[in-house]
Amino acid sequence: MKSVTRKLLGVATTLAALASAASLQAVVVNYTFNFSANGTLSNSKSFVSSPSGVGVTVTADSLNGNSWVGAQVGQYSGGLGVTNSQESGSGDSHTLDGSGNRDYLVFQFAPAVDVNSLTIGYEGYQDSNFYYWLNNTGTKPTDLNTGSFVNSTGTGSYNIAVGSTTEWTYLVIAAGPDYITGSGRNQDTNSSGLKISSLGVSRNVPNNTPGVPDGGRTVLFLGSAIAALGLVARRRKVA
Incomplete structure (x- = not known):
């Protein structure tokens, strides 16, 4: 279980890094x-x-x-x-x-x-x-x-x-x-x-500028991904 948790945390960290990089991308x-x-x-x-x-x-x-x-x-x-x-x-x-x-x-x-x-x-x-x-x-x-x-x-x-x-x-x-x-x-x-x-x-x-329509997409994506990872972890624990 610890191995699974570490893997999940690693994936979450990677997703966070990707989301952070995406938020710095310029949008029109x-x-x-x-x-x-x-x-x-x-x-x-x-x-x-x-x-x-x-x-x-x-x-x-x-x-x-x-x-x-x-x-x-x-x-x-x-x-x-x-x-x-x-x-x-x-x-x-x-x-x-x-x-x-x-x-x-x-x-x-x-x-x-x-x-x-x-x-x-x-x-x-x-x-x-x-x-x-x-x-x-x-x-x-x-x-x-x-x-x-x-x-x-x-x-x-x-x-x-x-x-x-x-x-x-x-x-x-x-x-x-x-x-x-x-x-x-x-x-x-x-x-x-x-x-x-x-x-x-x-x-x-910048994509993370307040009021920019695209600004919240990376945050939403990250939150959804972490929620999905938590669901996978719970299912593994139940199994």
């Missing part, structure tokens, strides 16, 4: 930011993800030729828009648009995340095409050729950084027009106008 957790709500214009807006664990602060700016003229972030039922200092905010001028000036939205995440998707909740002007950059500096590039182009087909969800596993601090988005050269870009001069209703992001976190 998905987070969502929902921006669809009526609000006011402000210089910045802050949001907390669902489930909580990631925050984002959103600011806006607008480029007139080579000059930044400033802008504010607006929150609407269709999502986040921009009203720059040279717009009235009426009609589609409160969207993230490229009519006249080129509007930008800058999303600063804490901690850094992998951005997966963006949802357009409203399309204005002629289309809703946009460009985006991921970086760790918050730089707003003025050369659209350096950005990734999304030729949108209207409202809906669009993938961003497909296949990427890199985590970034900033997502920078600029509206069209999309008259520049480059693969996958429409050669038109339509003005884009859009509102961003949500973002989907993810990040790698």
Whole structure:
């Protein structure tokens, strides 16, 4: 019986070691930011993800030729828009648009995340095409050729950084027009106008992080295994 007990304890120790190692493995957790709500214009807006664990602060700016003229972030039922200092905010001028000036939205995440998707909740002007950059500096590039182009087909969800596993601090988005050269870009001069209703992001976190859905699986597995070993021991004793 002592031999059996030692063997059982050895198995339990091995299982504990495996569970401990598994708990340190990184798991991917998905987070969502929902921006669809009526609000006011402000210089910045802050949001907390669902489930909580990631925050984002959103600011806006607008480029007139080579000059930044400033802008504010607006929150609407269709999502986040921009009203720059040279717009009235009426009609589609409160969207993230490229009519006249080129509007930008800058999303600063804490901690850094992998951005997966963006949802357009409203399309204005002629289309809703946009460009985006991921970086760790918050730089707003003025050369659209350096950005990734999304030729949108209207409202809906669009993938961003497909296949990427890199985590970034900033997502920078600029509206069209999309008259520049480059693969996958429409050669038109339509003005884009859009509102961003949500973002989907993810990040790698330790498996034992509180609140992480996978965090309790190794503990549950270990407890079940030890209970099973105890049942085997009792049966051997009865026999």
